[in-house]
Amino acid sequence: MLHFDCDYMEGAHPEILQRLVNTNLEQTPGYGCDPHTEQARELIRRACEAPNAEVYFLVGGTQTNATVIDGILRRHEGVLAAESGHINVHEAGAIEAAGHKVLTLPQHLGKVSAADVEHYIDAFYRDETWPHMVAPGMLYISHPTEFGTLYGRDELEALHDVCQRHAIPLYLDGARLSYALASEENTLSLADIARLCDVFYIGGTKTGTLFGEAVVTTRPELLPHFFTLVKQHGALLAKGRLLGVQFETLFTDGLYLRIARRAITTAMKLKRAMLAKGYRTYIDSPTNQQFFVLPNREIDRLSQFATFELWGPRGEEESVVRFVTSWATEERHIDELIEKL
Amino acid sequence: MLHFDCDYMEGAHPEILQRLVNTNLEQTPGYGCDPHTEQARELIRRACEAPNAEVYFLVGGTQTNATVIDGILRRHEGVLAAESGHINVHEAGAIEAAGHKVLTLPQHLGKVSAADVEHYIDAFYRDETWPHMVAPGMLYISHPTEFGTLYGRDELEALHDVCQRHAIPLYLDGARLSYALASEENTLSLADIARLCDVFYIGGTKTGTLFGEAVVTTRPELLPHFFTLVKQHGALLAKGRLLGVQFETLFTDGLYLRIARRAITTAMKLKRAMLAKGYRTYIDSPTNQQFFVLPNREIDRLSQFATFELWGPRGEEESVVRFVTSWATEERHIDELIEKL
């Protein structure tokens, strides 16, 4: 059976696991106050060309979003996000559980447009009743989006500008950031992202670590007393050095990008094969999530050999499916799948 | 100057104020444990033909919505509401501040349709990832809606049915309930509402009291330990008998309906006059909020004599305006306004 359900079906990339094995019996203080974590912070700062950035490590994505957003917002503020944004749909109300409203914007292939942000904020403050409403206090975007699509450099600059103009922080959820960086269509480096976003996170869970997300900010004053907030959110790992060791490895010798590339290569090969077979994409994604419209009988046939996700409800004759590749996908897996098409 | 901005510009209806004066030096225990409050509860039970209903008195609308919704929902649940619903727009995030997500449904003239509720719940549980999402735990509607429109009896029965089928409580925000009851197009009595809704509130603030909302439920098990929750929400009035005295008066000799009728008569007179002048309604409201599309020059001219609300942004040539009548609006006020048209 071939598996394309998601990009977190395996453990860690072997180099990362090996490093955990090698350092296993070292004795270090907890909570991220250890040399590995310090080194990981430094390596990430360099990769981001942001020597003054602060870096914090948390365990998972929902946790990271909830903690960062709770850290940035004041009680009267909410977070702007695409209606399809992960925080609005798939985080079990974690943002609201911390007291904050998600203020939704239209999604365009999963993306938020600067024009919509501008319009929202303008309309908000032109409405005389605005003090009775939740103020837009920050902007959340995901990159790649939940549909695998990417912001172009001009788009991110426009979002940066509109956020600056209205003095609201821009926060980027990079759960799958490696797959953006490795995409052929990518126009944004880590340094660009560090420059254009106030806070963002570099996802580890979906790119080779057992778990872990690295929050990076060039404006640490936005997250005052963040250590305590991380603890309060239950997001402080006792053996914090596990996060340090993993990210240290990811950001040594370009491992992060290197292992993401393979996921892109295999995803593109699959897309080309699908198109060659006469099928069409549902959304044209340049990253490791691929969405196709397939006849139901083809879906049923393929299900004998491979696992993948039905995207939304099953249609009358054809349906949308999602295939996800990852750092662990090998070329032969895709070749086998293509053979079965 | 004539005032049609909203329905809470005056103090209390004179009969109610007189009753407060008459009872002012009585000594009673606090927090609603007094004979006036007990009598008010009984009068409301009778008006609702619900002898076993529980009745609680709170001070204001946002407070009531936040407390009731917090009382009904468990932590993993959210509240379904029209995207135009007061709790979603104009309550400063009070629902989210208590940890709950507002799950939005399309609005149809401010109303929620049973079909949309059905569709939402069906789609929710057909999505295999539903345990990662906020479960629809109750339905919120307002009657009249924020646009002055009314649910018909069949519509409320359909909502009741869909809620029953999915075992989620139906909660009705009756901030302006008197103006529904007094409308010529009304098809729902208080008894119908008590029968079809699990919890609802009868608004006092907008119909003649200084303040106060009466929560009525035929299923008190939905609001366990509600006294403590009311206190926790800061919604417990020390001199609770003030609420009792006011509602006691409202529900004696049909005062509640009687004073609402005047608001309807004047609102309808205004609508007829506007239509006769050749203007059109923005939304055809049968209650005390009236929305018209007027040429900007007419708006400017009228603003010399009367106050009213611009509804949304000013248009190029014409704009939408809202006129609100109330129990305190006298026929001569409307006549004067019509004269100026």
Place this chain on the structure above:
Amino acid sequence: MLHFDCDYMEGAHPEILQRLVNTNLEQTPGYGCDPHTEQARELIRRACEAPNAEVYFLVGGTQTNATVIDGILRRHEGVLAAESGHINVHEAGAIEAAGHKVLTLPQHLGKVSAADVEHYIDAFYRDETWPHMVAPGMLYISHPTEFGTLYGRDELEALHDVCQRHAIPLYLDGARLSYALASEENTLSLADIARLCDVFYIGGTKTGTLFGEAVVTTRPELLPHFFTLVKQHGALLAKGRLLGVQFETLFTDGLYLRIARRAITTAMKLKRAMLAKGYRTYIDSPTNQQFFVLPNREIDRLSQFATFELWGPRGEEESVVRFVTSWATEERHIDELIEKL
């Protein structure tokens, strides 16, 4: 029957009620944006000799505490308070419901000592694990306390100093502030309190208004976007001018102090009579709450003529009782009670 249960058993002081009657049909905008509220703010500023203070009006005490504390604290901070403080005991968890921990200090006759505050903060930051704990972010005191006792000027100055030194705001709950100001032992004027506290509130509910508390701050930057926060806490009164009218009256011609004095006179008369009868006080209170230790048979006998509170559990032979006087207590009530002793 004579009533000494609490100081909110009646409606409003007749002058205040008359003013509500006189202004009842005035039409004003809602939410405190009216001339009466503006005038009340100005009168309070003058009474506090704090021309730049901001004044906000809320409805009740628990609500006010929860909203102010939520406004001041950041998420990683808690509020220091005496273990006997109202927020720690009798507010149904309202502070915690907004996400904040109450950090308790020992109580000395209901009061907090500057030395204990100093010790708490010192010990906190000397503990290396402090980032894992809730930081002391403000100090809450009540004046008079829950036991009727008063802070002396030197005590409040010491609290002010320790708070300044550690940069934590000092907040004073003045639910019964009038009875402090009117006490013979009082050494603190309103101007002193405005100078020494960062935020405090002047209680109306227990001194002649139907309801209402006036929050005063000389540091409005501590309560950013407070209007929205008040709304979010369900504490925004639609007909806000009712608060304005009542406080306008309270702060005209010294009504506030004048009506409090009567409560003190009667309380002191009762104390003297009790002592003369050979009974002892439980706590020597100079304000309108009086605590006595009485033989159970005397308690039972008095209960035939008067209502008052048993304070804590009934003892074997004698028990503690609380008698409360108010602006509405007349000398003849006390004389009648004394006659029965």
Place this chain on the structure above:
Amino acid sequence: MLHFDCDYMEGAHPEILQRLVNTNLEQTPGYGCDPHTEQARELIRRACEAPNAEVYFLVGGTQTNATVIDGILRRHEGVLAAESGHINVHEAGAIEAAGHKVLTLPQHLGKVSAADVEHYIDAFYRDETWPHMVAPGMLYISHPTEFGTLYGRDELEALHDVCQRHAIPLYLDGARLSYALASEENTLSLADIARLCDVFYIGGTKTGTLFGEAVVTTRPELLPHFFTLVKQHGALLAKGRLLGVQFETLFTDGLYLRIARRAITTAMKLKRAMLAKGYRTYIDSPTNQQFFVLPNREIDRLSQFATFELWGPRGEEESVVRFVTSWATEERHIDELIEKL
């Protein structure tokens, strides 16, 4: 340098790490829906002799406490705990951040007594104002306690009984449960704990796993929709099978107890040596945390060879210190330390 700061200074026990290596490239669905997690659940059920228990895996202790307590309590309830309890002191306000008050009880060597629980609940409901206060909704205890002490079987049975009598769930924080089970003074088996507690957790982080805590309940109705709540609290691990694999190993061939025993042996050896040297214990702990009173000059001298914690402020001449052993402590470490005494 020898390290006795805490019991989470290393990675995982080698057998556990090896198992993670062996299973690393298996492909499994996420979120705990995999065969390893299912098998771990079954092994824990067997170890607890509780065939119908539900078992959930979370990542860390604070997170687990916050999620379980939030799951059990309704909004008007708080959690009873010793004033020294971890949730009251060292969890950065995580319980309050979810809206719940910690109701403190006196601690007796870190333990709560059934008599104190009884007294609290009795006094609570005998106070007529109880609806204005936070109701005791559950009891939290830690075993071993924060001072390394243990509940005896009779003590836990008494707590069970008082909780049953008042219908409040009993929850046991077993962050260091293995070190209780392995102690010579232990009188409580896992089966006893499963029988006497409504919910408890078996700590992995401090006994050989990289991270992870296993929540066990024989009354799953106390934690409805717990999967969603875990997600909402940011406590759902994407690669959930990592928890499964680790606990599967811990509960195979008695590894959990086996590796805990070594910590006890070394801790007892250290205690005997200290007593032989003429030093005294601060608290007589039968588990892996040992507290001694040492002369300051001895503390300073030892600090050259070993790390350990100063417990509270440094005294004039002598101070309290804590030494912690763990599954990773070898006999030769202790021997070296003893040599230095």
